[in-house]
Amino acid sequence: MSQPTKNIHQSYKADPSRPTYHYLPAKNWMNDPNGVIQWNGRYHLFYQYNPLGPLHANMHWGHAVSDDMVHWHELPIALAPTPNTYDEGGIFSGCIVDNAGDAVAVYTGVNQGYDVQQQCLAHSSDPDLQTWQKSAQNPVLNAPPANADQTADFRDPFVWREGDDWKMIVGSRIEGIGGAVFLYRSKDLTEWEYLHPLHVGDLARHGVMWECPNFFQLGDKWVLIISSHIGYATGTVLYFVGDYCNDRFYPEYEAVLDSAYYYAPLTHLDDQSRRIMWAWLREGRSDDHQLAAGWSGVQAIPRVLSLDQKNRLLMSPAPELETIRGTHHHFTAADVDETPLPVQGLALDIEVSFAINGGANCGLAVAAAPDGSESTTIIYDPVTETLRVRRHSTEDGLELHPQGRQHRLDPDETLDLRILIDGSVLEIIANQRTSLTSRIYPIQAESNQLRILQPGLLRSLDIYEMSSIW
Ligand code: DQQ
Numbered sequence: 001m002s003q004p005t006k007n008i009h010q011s012y013k014a015d016p017s018r019p020t021y022h023y024l025p026a027k028n029w030m031n032d033p034n035g036v037i038q039w040n041g042r043y044h045l046f047y048q049y050n051p052l053g054p055l056h057a058n059m060h061w062g063h064a065v066s067d068d069m070v071h072w073h074e075l076p077i078a079l080a081p082t083p084n085t086y087d088e089g090g091i092f093s094g095c096i097v098d099n100a101g102d103a104v105a106v107y108t109g110v111n112q113g114y115d116v117q118q119q120c121l122a123h124s125s126d127p128d129l130q131t132w133q134k135s136a137q138n139p140v141l142n143a144p145p146a147n148a149d150q151t152a153d154f155r156d157p158f159v160w161r162e163g164d165d166w167k168m169i170v171g172s173r174i175e176g177i178g179g180a181v182f183l184y185r186s187k188d189l190t191e192w193e194y195l196h197p198l199h200v201g202d203l204a205r206h207g208v209m210w211e212c213p214n215f216f217q218l219g220d221k222w223v224l225i226i227s228s229h230i231g232y233a234t235g236t237v238l239y240f241v242g243d244y245c246n247d248r249f250y251p252e253y254e255a256v257l258d259s260a261y262y263y264a265p266l267t268h269l270d271d272q273s274r275r276i277m278w279a280w281l282r283e284g285r286s287d288d289h290q291l292a293a294g295w296s297g298v299q300a301i302p303r304v305l306s307l308d309q310k311n312r313l314l315m316s317p318a319p320e321l322e323t324i325r326g327t328h329h330h331f332t333a334a335d336v337d338e339t340p341l342p343v344q345g346l347a348l349d350i351e352v353s354f355a356i357n358g359g360a361n362c363g364l365a366v367a368a369a370p371d372g373s374e375s376t377t378i379i380y381d382p383v384t385e386t387l388r389v390r391r392h393s394t395e396d397g398l399e400l401h402p403q404g405r406q407h408r409l410d411p412d413e414t415l416d417l418r419i420l421i422d423g424s425v426l427e428i429i430a431n432q433r434t435s436l437t438s439r440i441y442p443i444q445a446e447s448n449q450l451r452i453l454q455p456g457l458l459r460s461l462d463i464y465e466m467s468s469i470w
Helices: 003-011 289-292 319-322
Strands: 029-041 042-051 060-066 073-080 090-099 102-111 115-122 154-162 165-174 178-186 193-200 210-217 219-229 231-245 247-257 261-269 275-281 303-309 313-315 324-330 347-354 363-368 375-381 386-392 403-406 416-423 427-432 434-439 449-452 459-464
Touching: 029 060, 029 261, 029 275, 042 073, 042 090, 042 275, 060 090, 073 102, 090 115, 090 261, 102 154, 115 154, 115 319, 154 210, 165 193, 178 210, 178 219, 193 247, 210 231, 210 261, 210 303, 219 247, 219 261, 219 303, 231 261, 247 403, 247 434, 313 319, 313 416, 313 427, 319 324, 347 363, 363 416, 375 416, 375 427, 386 427, 386 434, 403 434, 449 459
Parallel strands: 029 090, 090 154
Antiparallel strands: 029 042, 042 060, 060 073, 090 102, 102 115, 154 165, 165 178, 165 210, 178 193, 210 219, 219 231, 231 247, 261 275, 275 303, 303 313, 324 459, 347 416, 347 459, 363 375, 363 449, 375 386, 386 403, 416 427, 427 434
């Protein structure tokens, strides 16, 4: 990392909300991951980036590179809007594919505000993917199919190789019907033939608009992930699992992937054939707070995906994260009571397991102040089969509604939580299959304690203090 970038990261040491082991650019706004690819062995992360401030505007593709998905070097902006053209209004989300050694970025160029959304190409023959040339044929796809019955929402192309063809899906909606992804085919990434919708949602259940689609094989099934506007707001990520043949998708199972702060996931296959999922962790505080902070948006820790026997998506933080685990604290039920644990901090990786006993709730409090004025509780209620985050903060202007996810346990299954706390970031994965993310903004310096809420139900607790990646 360049010294100036490192200096900016270190200058935020006094900001308790700023993550220290999740990636974010040195300053300004970041949202969706874009074009993630392993190229010449290195992981390249591109992302929606506003170089002019910490709010969503002026969309560019920012760029960072890593050898291990943990430590990052921020690089110069990769793609910028070209004035008076198809992408003058912004370079929206997309992907990168390897076209026989040439890296091709497939992205959405927007203009006329955000009303015209068209699919565009840029290519790079630079081994470091730092220099890009936009295609003279842009835009290569300029409007959704007529059956969409609308022209304003058509974005975030996801492309894969299938035999001799390229296939692409684009996020969109069908007026009056609901979210949709449209399927296309091409021989050269430039001429695209529309086939049909790969999948169409139900307006009430799946939302009005689908963006940031992903479609990939996992084991012997295919998975479609979409980010949905349910009730016209960003926030719910859904997935569908099923079979795919002759260009048709037959979903058999569907579920919510996350419905809180985890949005616009993008997956790719790495050199070890792992399907890795990246995502934007959006903020839960007002524009004024974001302006005052000077930064907004964090990338989630990449997760390795697989499916279980019931076709549920399993997610595990990439094992590379364990290389920055520091001091380890291990506890059993005999070691803890309801008083604060002898470990404190807001940069922790926690593995905790609880036995389920009748209807008794279990869980823990994190980022808690000694006087109880601030705390975040993570609680499982076996009666309602709900995992919930409840936040109490003394700061105003925050989204502090309780967040809940249904989480069903099999008989005799323990509740196994993986919890990543990093400043304002809280990533929770229950039994590898239920993701519940939150953003917390305690303002008191001493809001860093941990407590087990039902020590008698504790099976085991491992806490690792995490090193800063800056
Ligand atoms: N964000 C991008 C879009 C995408 C949306 C624009 C989802 O491409 O649809 O910044 O967060």
